[in-house]
Amino acid sequence: MTKTNLITGFLGSGKTTTIRHLLANKPQNERWAVLVNEFGEIGIDGALLADSGAVLKEIPGGCMCCVNGLPMQVGLNMLLQQAKPDRLLIEPTGLGHPKQILALLSQETYGGWIELLATICLLDARQLSEPRYRENENFRDQLAAADIIIANKMDTWQPHDVQALEEWQAQNGHQRPLHRIEHGRMESKLLDLPRTNYAELPDAHHHHAQSKTQGLAALRLPENARWRRALNQGQGFVSCGWIFDNDTLFDTIGMMEWIRLAPVDRAKAVVRIAEGSLLINRQGQDLNIETRPTAPLDSRIELIHGGEADWNALQSALFKIRLG
Ligand SMILES: Nc1nc2c(ncn2[C@@H]2O[C@H](COP(=O)(O)OP(=O)(O)O)[C@@H](O)[C@H]2O)c(=O)[nH]1
Numbered sequence: 633m634t635k636t637n638l639i640t641g642f643l644g645s646g647k648t649t650t651i652r653h654l655l656a657n658k659p660q661n662e663r664w665a666v667l668v669n670e671f672g673e674i675g676i677d678g679a680l681l682a683d684s685g686a687v688l689k690e691i692p693g694g695c696m697c698c699v700n701g702l703p704m705q706v707g708l709n710m711l712l713q714q715a716k717p718d719r720l721l722i723e724p725t726g727l728g729h730p731k732q733i734l735a736l737l738s739q740e741t742y743g744g745w746i747e748l749l750a751t752i753c754l755l756d757a758r759q760l761s762e763p764r765y766r767e768n769e770n771f772r773d774q775l776a777a778a779d780i781i782i783a784n785k786m787d788t789w790q791p792h793d794v795q796a797l798e799e800w801q802a803q804n805g806h807q808r809p810l811h812r813i814e815h816g817r818m819e820s821k822l823l824d825l826p827r828t829n830y831a832e833l834p835d836a837h838h839h840h841a842q843s844k845t846q847g848l849a850a851l852r853l854p855e856n857a858r859w860r861r862a863l864n865q866g867q868g869f870v871s872c873g874w875i876f877d878n879d880t881l882f883d884t885i886g887m888m889e890w891i892r893l894a895p896v897d898r899a900k901a902v903v904r905i906a907e908g909s910l911l912i913n914r915q916g917q918d919l920n921i922e923t924r925p926t927a928p929l930d931s932r933i934e935l936i937h938g939g940e941a942d943w944n945a946l947q948s949a950l951f952k953i954r955l956g
């Protein structure tokens with residue numbers, strides 16, 4: 633049986649960062665697998681988790697319970713049967729539906745394969761003070777479905793964020809453990825806590841994906857295409873992603889500035905630069921930049937925004953920082 637945890641949390645709360653931390657500290661003799669599900673069509677978290685020593689499976693293009701019914705189940709079965717991981721960490725999109733995902737994982741099909749343990753929800757205390765987050769159905773459902781709350785990004789909180797967290801906990805904590813951490817440095821032993829929260833959640837309003845692609849098709853470029861872009865929308869958010877072929881090279885400084893200044897909530901990129909790969913991950917003002925000496929297979933960029941966005945203007949600026 634594969635010990636399985638759902639790692640939930642709203643957009644940019646630190647799920648991937650936490651999973652990377654957990655993988656870096658996993659027992660060496662254990663095989664771990666990660667299933668990442670992204671809102672955008674262009675999978676990027678997979679690239680952010682590459683080299684982490686886990687067996688990876690990506691599901692782009694919307695909440696896994698909405699878009700990927702059968703392909704997702706087949707993919708998960710194959711992952712469990714072929715890799716036989718000791719542990720599986722599942723990162724649903726920040727706009728995912730925890731109730732449906734938990735129901736899916738509790739199906740009889742997985743009975744012999746999955747031991748479902750604690751659901752862990754990442755929370756950035758600053759998001760509690762922003763009505764567009766606090767009042768978002770997915771944000772609330774994820775917190776309501778969790779067994780353990782991990783309040784992350786402590787380094788960024790102001791006194792009023794701590795106060796908002798304490799008020800939230802008094803009203804919504806229900807005696808669930810709440811740990812305060814930063815940079816995803818969660819204790820691995822929390823993964824072994826059982827599922828205890830069987831609270832009845834309201835049925836989420838199901839928003840089926842607008843995308844025409846299904847399953848993992850969006851992950852590749854069509855033959856002979858140099859680039860493509862893919863849009864997605866749902867739950868009040870829109871996303872735009874681009875994939876560029878292996879020959880396309882970007883200007884390093886230009887790309888960092890383009891991501892930093894893009895007027896959107898969330899931006900992620902793994903692109904090819906002269907020195908190898910440039911990985912950028914931005915949530916609001918929180919920015920993480922890394923370079924790696926090896927070139928990626930292709931370049932991927934994904935923007936997510938909770939409002940109107942001028943993708944064409946952003947795209948024109950993006951094309952100007954292409955070097956080849
Ligand atoms: N300042 C700060 N930034 C963080 C912390 N944890 C994550 N981040 C940054 O927040 C952004 C989103 O993190 P990520 O793990 O990708 O979030 P996800 O969307 O929930 O998977 C990235 O730029 C991270 O580097 C933290 O504790 N403090």
Ligand SMILES: [Mg+2]
Binds near residue numbers: 648649677
């Ligand atoms: Mg992530």
